[in-house]
Amino acid sequence: MYSPRKKCQILFNISILQLLGIFFFAKGFFPYKTSLSGLSTVNELPPLPNGEKTPLEPKFDRLVFMLIDALRSDFVFGKNSGMEFVQSLVAERRAIPYTAIATAPTVTLPRIKALTTGTVPNFLDAILNIAESDTSSSLADQDNWLVQLKNVNNKSISFFGDDTWIKLFPGLFHETDGTTSFFATDTVEVDLNVTRNVIPQLSKPGWDVLIFHYLGLDHVGHSTGPYSNLMVPKQREMDEVVKIIYEIILEQDKKRIREDPNVKPTLFVLCGDHGMNEAGNHGGSSIGEISTVRLPYVFYLSVLMVYRIFGKVCFQFLVAQQNWLKTLKW
Numbered sequence: 001m002y003s004p005r006k007k008c009q010i011l012f013n014i015s016i017l018q019l020l021g022i023f024f025f026a027k028g029f030f031p032y033k034t035s036l037s038g039l040s041t042v043n044e045l046p047p048l049p050n051g052e053k054t055p056l057e058p059k060f061d062r063l064v065f066m067l068i069d070a071l072r073s074d075f076v077f078g079k080n081s082g083m084e085f086v087q088s089l090v091a092e093r094r095a096i097p098y099t100a101i102a103t104a105p106t107v108t109l110p111r112i113k114a115l116t117t118g119t120v121p122n123f124l125d126a127i128l129n130i131a132e133s134d135t136s137s138s139l140a141d142q143d144n145w146l147v148q149l150k151n152v153n154n155k156s157i158s159f160f161g162d163d164t165w166i167k168l169f170p171g172l173f174h175e176t177d178g179t180t181s182f183f184a185t186d187t188v189e190v191d192l193n194v195t196r197n198v199i200p201q202l203s204k205p206g207w208d209v210l211i212f213h214y215l216g217l218d219h220v221g222h223s224t225g226p227y228s229n230l231m232v233p234k235q236r237e238m239d240e241v242v243k244i245i246y247e248i249i250l251e252q253d254k255k256r257i258r259e260d261p262n263v264k265p266t267l268f269v270l271c272g273d274h275g276m277n278e279a280g281n282h283g284g285s286s287i288g289e290i291s292t293v294r295l296p297y298v299f300y301l302s303v304l305m306v307y308r309i310f311g312k313v314c315f316q317f318l319v320a321q322q323n324w325l326k327t328l329k330w
Ligand SMILES: [Zn+2]
Pocket: 070, 218, 219, 222, 282
């Protein structure tokens, strides 16, 4: 038998070991990420393969960025997809399809960070994702394409949809109409609130960048799963929005280029932030949430220009989700 004094010492040692264990677990699971403040400039770009260091000319003047929450790749490319217009654009080689692999945590806030900064977010962001009042995860001080477009290229950016973006980029948007993502049973109004802005915003003269983040498809998944009766009609609704945007910017680009041959066309990016599993939920790293079979995906549609550049390309590229940023820069 141990003496009381010895017992105390053993207990003390065990507690110290437990505290150390918790410390090392927390250090590994929630690593402190140092991010460089300030914006990078063209002078910091590495030289081209031929040794030249000339700044790259932008290939597009305007951008429409449409994000459909939880858009798994089979929702678009699958046989039972309701997105027939998007499929026709791919078949006619007017769009380049990519399948992007998202890393866990597959929830919206870290995925938006990945899509806008090109970095891999950590698990702490998964917790901040559900903290409605959190403002500490702002990207105001981090380099990202929105700040670059606004501050360096003097573009005006307007945002409509999931208000996570408004918290991440306080004061950055010219116009906003945010919707909260926490009424997961609302699969209708949450999207109508975005769609009502589409035609008015596209019809305004002089817009530069429009971002639309649709939540309804994610909410359909959470409420009734990926194979529910609501899923294909929701995909059709999203397909119709893509068609409206595509046709408007196509007409506008034709007119703009007729009036001034030096203007550049519009880039239309359609993407998802993560996928969903067979129960319609997400957050982890199961096949449906991240993998190459049913995928969160990034899909680029570009009016006029992409067809010219990539006329021969019409198959799916597999990319890491955060790498799309480099493609946008080109
Ligand atoms: Zn969700």
